[in-house]
Amino acid sequence: MRDDKMTKNHNPVEVEQQEWKKRQLKERMKQMLTIASPIFLLLLWEFLSQTNLLDARFFPPPSEIVSTFYSMAMSGELFNHIGISLYRIIAGFLLGVIPGVVIGLLMGLYSPIRHFISPIVMALMPIPTLALLPIIIILFGIGDFSKVVTIAGSVFFPVVINTTAGVINIDSIYLDVAKNYGASSKDFFVKIAFPGALPVMMEGIQMGQAIALLTIVAAEMMGATSGIGYLIWTSYKAFMLKEMFVGLILISFFGYLFSLLLRALQNKILSWR
Amino acid sequence: MENNTKISIQDMTKVFYKKNSSVTALDHISLNISEGEFVCLVGPSGCGKTTLLRILAGLETTSVGEYKITEGKENRPLQSMVFQERGVIPWLTVEENVAFGLKMRHLPSELIKERTSYYLEKVGLENFSTLYPKELSGGMKQRVSIARAFANDPEILLMDEPFAALDEQNKFILQEELLSIWEETKKTVLFITHSIDEALLLSDRILLMSSQPGRIIKEIKNDLPRPRNIEQIRSDHNTAGHFVDIWKHLQEEVQKSRK
Ligand SMILES: Nc1ncnc2c1ncn2[C@@H]1O[C@H](COP(=O)(O)OP(=O)(O)O)[C@@H](O)[C@H]1O
Numbered sequence: 258m259r260d261d262k263m264t265k266n267h268n269p270v271e272v273e274q275q276e277w278k279k280r281q282l283k284e285r286m287k288q289m290l291t292i293a294s295p296i297f298l299l300l301l302w303e304f305l306s307q308t309n310l311l312d313a314r315f316f317p318p319p320s321e322i323v324s325t326f327y328s329m330a331m332s333g334e335l336f337n338h339i340g341i342s343l344y345r346i347i348a349g350f351l352l353g354v355i356p357g358v359v360i361g362l363l364m365g366l367y368s369p370i371r372h373f374i375s376p377i378v379m380a381l382m383p384i385p386t387l388a389l390l391p392i393i394i395i396l397f398g399i400g401d402f403s404k405v406v407t408i409a410g411s412v413f414f415p416v417v418i419n420t421t422a423g424v425i426n427i428d429s430i431y432l433d434v435a436k437n438y439g440a441s442s443k444d445f446f447v448k449i450a451f452p453g454a455l456p457v458m459m460e461g462i463q464m465g466q467a468i469a470l471l472t473i474v475a476a477e478m479m480g481a482t483s484g485i486g487y488l489i490w491t492s493y494k495a496f497m498l499k500e501m502f503v504g505l506i507l508i509s510f511f512g513y514l515f516s517l518l519l520r521a522l523q524n525k526i527l528s529w530r
Numbered sequence: 531m532e533n534n535t536k537i538s539i540q541d542m543t544k545v546f547y548k549k550n551s552s553v554t555a556l557d558h559i560s561l562n563i564s565e566g567e568f569v570c571l572v573g574p575s576g577c578g579k580t581t582l583l584r585i586l587a588g589l590e591t592t593s594v595g596e597y598k599i600t601e602g603k604e605n606r607p608l609q610s611m612v613f614q615e616r617g618v619i620p621w622l623t624v625e626e627n628v629a630f631g632l633k634m635r636h637l638p639s640e641l642i643k644e645r646t647s648y649y650l651e652k653v654g655l656e657n658f659s660t661l662y663p664k665e666l667s668g669g670m671k672q673r674v675s676i677a678r679a680f681a682n683d684p685e686i687l688l689m690d691e692p693f694a695a696l697d698e699q700n701k702f703i704l705q706e707e708l709l710s711i712w713e714e715t716k717k718t719v720l721f722i723t724h725s726i727d728e729a730l731l732l733s734d735r736i737l738l739m740s741s742q743p744g745r746i747i748k749e750i751k752n753d754l755p756r757p758r759n760i761e762q763i764r765s766d767h768n769t770a771g772h773f774v775d776i777w778k779h780l781q782e783e784v785q786k787s788r789k
């Protein structure tokens with residue numbers, strides 16, 4: 258029990274205050290661990306590479322990658338690649354999410370639409386959009402738009418499936434409430450179906466965001482003349498591994514940043530949960 | 531039949547049909563409820579009470595037979611249901627929940643505001659209006675549900691065991707609040723309960739239903755003067771007699787349904 262404390266302190270508020278401080282400390286420790294883990298990984302890498310336990314030709318130490326990053330940033334070429342890739346990711350993401358949400362809501366609400374569209378979705382989903390890249394390039398050319406379409410195609414599926422599931426899983430009592438209080442189709446859509454499906458829909462959007470990043474790199478490797486994926490691929494082919502790592506780390510950074518942003522958005526709009 | 535009938539049901543039968551099996555939930559129900567009357571429907575579980583209410587609420591259709599709710603003032607909805615507490619919509623604030631019916635009817639926003647705050651105050655939630663339901667207790671959610679129905683100002687109110695999930699103390703308080711709002715508005719109410727005390731406390735008339743298939747087999751007029759309280763229910767000689775009557779009836783019906 259708290260034997261030791263009983264001799265020291267008899268004030269219950271102070272005792273609980275001590276406990277509370279301990280819990281706070283523990284929380285802060287956990288946050289520290291979260292921050293420490295990527296730093297730890299980088300330090301370990303630096304160490305292994307400097308001591309040649311890792312072959313520095315294939316795994317250049319992070320400090321050198323950072324200085325490569327600086328010189329690439331100075332020349333301005335890097336921001337060009339980043340800007341192009343971000344544009345493709347964001348445009349492709351939106352072009353996949355918006356139809357995914359609309360079609361998902363319609364599929365969830367109207368079962369004839371669901372029965373008609375879901376076999377098509379099920380049949381198309383297993384095909385990796387990247388495998389369709391040749392066809393997409395034939396249709397949309399080698400320019401930006403073909404990358405945007407490729408990303409949109411990959412993002413669409415998790416969003417449409419989760420949105421449909423989100424609508425179907427809305428507790429039927431809310432449908433009864435809406436019907437009993439005479440909601441029009443439009444009000445039902447806006448006040449019940451959309452917000453009710455939002456939690457599951459947001460999970461699909463998170464997944465879509467991750468897929469968008471996976472897709473952009475591969476798409477830019479296969480048919481592009483700019484972008485982070487292109488940078489990674491051409492650096493690799495020229496055996497400029499430091500430049501390649503700059504590209505890889507950028508992708509990792511943006512993936513982390515986007516999921517933080519989406520998580521924050523999710524916490525804000527789903528505060529009712 | 532009185533001429534100020536508000537709800538009239540004629541020979542209503544409802545069958546639920548599935549492959550190879552059918553359940554007769556309601557069997558030739560006929561009844562009339564007058565304007566301003568508070569009627570409680572009591573019966574063993576599974577006898578079709580919810581089904582009857584859902585038909586009147588427009589959430590289910592009859593198999594044969596019909597019903598009519600007499601229209602009153604223009605622009606006033608015919609009926610509103612007081613749902614159980616889990617019918618409070620979690621992504622709307624307390625205020626938005628209470629305003630829900632009015633918003634669905636696209637009334638002018640000042641009117642919505644005025645009526646919403648009036649009923650929020652009536653149920654004592656004026657300080658909670660911007661909270662989401664997850665922050666409310668069960669009793670508070672049930673108040674939201676009641677306020678939502680009254681704010682909609684319908685011709686009749688339908689309630690399906692609204693207090694069944696509440697603890698005794700909250701139940702007493704809410705029953706009293708309900709009675710005080712009802713006495714002010716004099717709405718026609720059809721209220722389902724399995725609690726005999728609750729029926730005796732609230733109603734002008736009690737309808738007893740048989741076990742499945744549901745029929746109305748007895749009606750008891752409850753003349754206990756208002757305002758009432760729970761002690762009267764226990765001490766009033768007449769009411770005590772009604773209690774025993776209803777209790778015996780329910781026993782019999784439950785026995786029957788077991789055979
Ligand atoms: N949607 C439905 N489909 C099939 N059977 C139903 C449905 N709703 C109710 N029933 C059946 O109808 C009967 C009456 O149910 P209900 O009205 O819920 O009774 P109560 O509210 O009196 O307990 C029960 O036997 C129930 O199983």
Ligand SMILES: [Mg+2]
Nearest residue numbers: 579580581690
């Ligand atoms: Mg029921």
